Amino acid sequence: MELAIQVQIEELPEGLFLATSHELAGLPEGTLRAILKQAGVDPDDFLAT
Numbered sequence: 001m002e003l004a005i006q007v008q009i010e011e012l013p014e015g016l017f018l019a020t021s022h023e024l025a026g027l028p029e030g031t032l033r034a035i036l037k038q039a040g041v042d043p044d045d046f047l048a049t
Contacts, residue, residue, distance in 0.1 A: 003035065005021050005023045005024065006021060006022075006023060007019045007020065008020050033047075
């Protein structure tokens with residue numbers, strides 16, 4: 001599965017970067033889990049917050 005989304009990236013005062021996307025809010029949870037897995041992020045940890 002391949003999905004292109006538009007993201008906004010901003011640098012935080014701490015020197016970290018924050019990426020957000022208005023497009024992710026409308027994705028079904030299963031699709032978001034697949035994206036997180038491909039990015040190497042544990043979906044359960046990410047979605048628990």
